[in-house]
Amino acid sequence: MNRLLILTLIAIGLAASPAWATLNVLTCEPEWAALTQEVAGDLAEVTSATSALQDPHHIEARPALLAKARRADLLVCTGAELELGWLPLLQREAGNGRIQPGQPGYLDAAQFARILERPTALDRSMGDVHAAGNPHLHLNPHNIARVADGLAKRLGELDPAHAARYAERNTDFQSRWAAAMARxxxxxxxxxxxxxxxxxxxxxxxxxxxxxxxxxxxxxxxxxxxxxxxxxxxxxxxxxxxxxxxxxxxxxxxxxxxxxxxxxxxxxxxxxxxxxxxxxxxxxxxxxxxxxxxxxxxxx
Amino acid sequence: MKKTIVAVAIAAVLPWSAASRADTDIDALRAEFDQKFKALQADYEARLKALENRLETAEIKADNAQQDAAASAAPPPVSAGTFNPEVSLILQGGYLNRAGGEHPITGFMPVEKHAPVDRGFTLDDTELVFGANIDPYLRGFADLTVANDKVNVEEAWFQSLNLDYGLTVKGGRFLSGIGYQNERHPHTWDFADNSLMYSALFGEHLAQDGVQVRWLAPTELFMEVGAEAAKGQFFPGSEVGGDRNGVGTWAAFAHVGGDVGESNAWRAGMSYLRARPRGREAFLTDVGDFAELTSFSGTSKTWLGDFVWKWSPNGNPYERNFVFATEYFHRDERGGLNCADNIAAGGQCTGLTDSYDSSQSGGYAQAVYQFMPRWRTGVRYDRLSSGSVDLGANGMFFDTANYDPSRWSLMTDYSPSEFSRFRLQFARDKSQQGNPDNEVILQYIMSIGPHGAHKF
The missing domain is CATH 3.40.50.1980 (Nitrogenase molybdenum iron protein domain)
Structure with a gap:
């Protein structure tokens, strides 16, 4: 009985192995989904775990999100402890080794940005202070440009066959973005x-x-x-x-x-x-x- | 490219204005033009390069200045590493107003609880929680509770991090994945006390010493299956039953779930638990009101079904949210029951061992509504059915009247922050036949330290 169950599971697992046509990208916030769209275009299928009407601090690792994280080739998040309340659980429970911290399939945007408001001391009496500094970094467009470079590079590493396309799309995005920023x-x-x-x-x-x-x-x-x-x-x-x-x-x-x-x-x-x-x-x-x-x- | 266009242009213009000129003149002109053009190009390139360099250095300087400023403003850079491992301490306690003495659930085998039955001012378990990634491959977690003079290992396990194909393996002592509430520690319960269902099934919850394998399907719909093999020394298993080579308790569960629009999320599950208790001791009250020591050996099979529905406007639970949860179980126990000879002490039992066959069920439904930030209110209804209990020849010593234990609970809690909570709860408790009770519970739950994410 148990042997049969295990064999069935293995069979289903093999049959359902992901197709490698396009990269499956899950982002924690909509801004990174939009950025991935700019850099990857139709080379990636992009979904965001949260919407603009959801507070990114307070989200639950819902079943639907676990199912998405399970299939993701790349997880793009803000980092800097913004998603501390749900992201670690999402990564741990998804049974997906590719998107663990430190793996190429996890990209933390904060590493590319200039972080403001790093606290000098930590105490809960000061409220919900992030040890890594203020994580709402996407609202400075210069940070967006920096993250785009890092993202394009990472996409190229994960999907080397299309590395040139990512770089090309990024160059195009950067020039349009620079012009827009100046404006x-x-x-x-x-x-x-x-x-x-x-x-x-x-x-x-x-x-x-x-x-x-x-x-x-x-x-x-x-x-x-x-x-x-x-x-x-x-x-x-x-x-x-x-x-x-x-x-x-x-x-x-x-x-x-x-x-x-x-x-x-x-x-x-x-x-x-x-x-x-x-x-x-x-x-x-x-x-x-x-x-x-x-x-x-x-x-x- | 440009050069050739210019050359062609010149070549096209020249013959018509000065057709008589020699080819050498044209060549000289072309060479001169080329030279000037190249010089101009080089000049522009140099200037552009200089400008770029200047911009770059300015940017680097600005970058450095900012980083220096940040570094000097924050002498020791604080990082998440400071919290490795994450250690947190949970303080719980309160004030209970209720009838004194034990509160056995009529018709159900009593399960020993490590938390004492108490009233008045009480201190509940103090929980010490450790968690950290051990290395890139494994995560470790331990939850120790301290109650009066006893330290209890609630959980102590490792879990795989980088297995692919949706697989997660856990080993050690862990809270079983069966049911919905089972994996939740008391400090995350929505009510001050346990549901009658879990009290009757496991005392508090089912902990397993063993291995768990979970597999998450690569589908849009959340589909997860899991299986556990464990020692089985905890109720419904027993100490003696767990003393074996091989597996004492098998468990399996399957979950499906997903979102309905932006605002709703749900999960439904089915679980099965099979335990092999040997010499599982329990005191039962006989017809003469004596406590008789019984010992059960046999098999215990439990089916559990659970369903959770969560609503929040646009999927943003911070301000308002609503959670409905319900669970149901059916347990069959079959085997032999010995009732120890108690005649000398005035009891009924004669030391007889005969068949035991019970079929019992029950469940709960609860709804909790956060109507504004920090404030929640909820209602829970518990109902069990003592079902059929056949004690064989021992039946003559016990009164197995059919009774359906039930309880209504009403709670309101206030959380000054996500790390603290105060709760007031009223309950009309009819879990013990002929002894209905009104309870008032005032409870506090505080957590110190990084507090990990909670499951759905």
Missing amino acids: WEQQGARLKGVPVVVHHRNWSYLVDWLGLTVIGELEPKPGMEPTASHLAELLETLKATPARMVLRAAYEPSKASEWLASRANIPAVELPYTVGGSAGTKDLFGLFEDTLNRLLQAAP
């Missing part, structure tokens, strides 16, 4: 120094890139739900040093930012945060264009 930086120049309030520290890279000034955060501590007392305090602060807008991501609840914005008489701006976070953000270009448009609209 965005010119458009965004007048946002320099604009004071803002943010919901969570997931805007640090955008703030750093555009030179915005953060007056305060809705969360009393990173990752802690906004409290009434903290919001009241923040409102007092805004009386002395006014901000121009309150920023939140599409996946974040609107209540706290609407509350503060209406009392401080400034706009509450919902930004897409990642690809798919608003109607206009079908790809990475759309993400930054839409983000800039919304910021420029709120700070005329």
Whole structure:
């Protein structure tokens, strides 16, 4: 009986061995799915484990995700402990040796980026602080360009037959991206120094890139739900040093930012945060264009 | 390329303006042109190179400056390696208001629990959890609980990391993959106490000393099968039953699951457990209200079915979410039961060994709703059926009246952060025939240290 079961399992396992036509890429967040699409085109089948309406910190290793991770040839994640609550489980339980940390099938985007806000001390009383620094790195387009280079190289290693195509596509992407960045930086120049309030520290890279000034955060501590007392305090602060807008991501609840914005008489701006976070953000270009448009609209 | 075009152009223009000129003139002109063109090209190339170099150095400088600044701002670079191995400590306890004494579930073989039955202020198990990748191939995990003067090894196992084809192998002591709740430690339960089903089946949960193999199918739909071979010294097995060469307990399970749209996820499972208890001792109350020592040897077969449904708006559970879970079991035990001679002490049993045949079932259904960040509320209904218990000749000493133990539980919990939780629970407990009880439980669960991800 047991022998029969084992034989059947082996038979099914062999029959279901993956076909190597295209690379199967699973990304933790939509921004990396979009980037893989740019670099790999139709050479890869790309899916994202999360959507723009999901908080990448708080996702469960659902059965559907395990099934996806099982079949992935490459797993692309932000790293820097952003996915600490679910990614390790996904990697361990998927029975897929290729996507383990340290294997060529796992790419951690944070290794290519300049990481901001590395903590000097760690204590839970400070809230949900990531030991590896702020992981929301994709909101500086220069980081996207750096990750694209690393990604193209890795794709070439995993699929050497098409290495030249990946490199070619990456060169093409880099030139279009550089041109777009120049345009965005010119458009965004007048946002320099604009004071803002943010919901969570997931805007640090955008703030750093555009030179915005953060007056305060809705969360009393990173990752802690906004409290009434903290919001009241923040409102007092805004009386002395006014901000121009309150920023939140599409996946974040609107209540706290609407509350503060209406009392401080400034706009509450919902930004897409990642690809798919608003109607206009079908790809990475759309993400930054839409983000800039919304910021420029709120700070005329 | 350009050169030839220019040359052709010149060649095309020249004959018509100065047709009489000698070929040598044309050649000289061409050479001169070529020379100038090359010089111009070199000049541009050099300038471009210089510009590139300047840009590159500027970028490197900026990079270095930033890195230096980061390095000086954060003297010892903190890394995840600091947490290797991940060590966490879980504190649990509370206040219980309930009837005193033991609370056996009527009609079911009592299972020894390592957690004492308690009331008033109580300290529950303090859990010490270690976990880390041992090397690129294996992961190790241990969960030790400390309760009063006893240290208990809840789990201590290694698991394969880099087997391909969807295979995962686990060895050591682990929580069996059967059912849904079994793999969850008490600090991750949605209610302050165990479901009646798991209390009746395993006391707390089934731990296995042995090997587990899981295989995940390479399909869009989540499909997983697993099998376990273990020593089988824990209930429904027994110490003596586990003292053997070979396998004391076999278990197998299959899970399917997936998403329905963005907002819903589900998992359903079927499990089977076969144990061979030998001399499994238990005290049963006889018709004269005496505790009789019985000993069972035979086979115990359990089927479990489970189903979980989770909902969250757009798949983002942080603000609001809803979880429905239900499980059902059916257990058949067949063999011989000895009831130790207790006449001298005034009991009924005469030391007789005769056949024992029981067929019992039960289950629970629970729903937990997080209606705003940090706050959850839930309801659970437990119901067991003592089914048919045939004690053979020993039957005359015991009252095997049919009874369906049941319980309603209502809880609300508040989590200041994902590392702490306070819970208030009310229960109407009718698990013991003729002794219904109203319980109030106030519970705290705290976790110190990195807290690993929880399973679905």
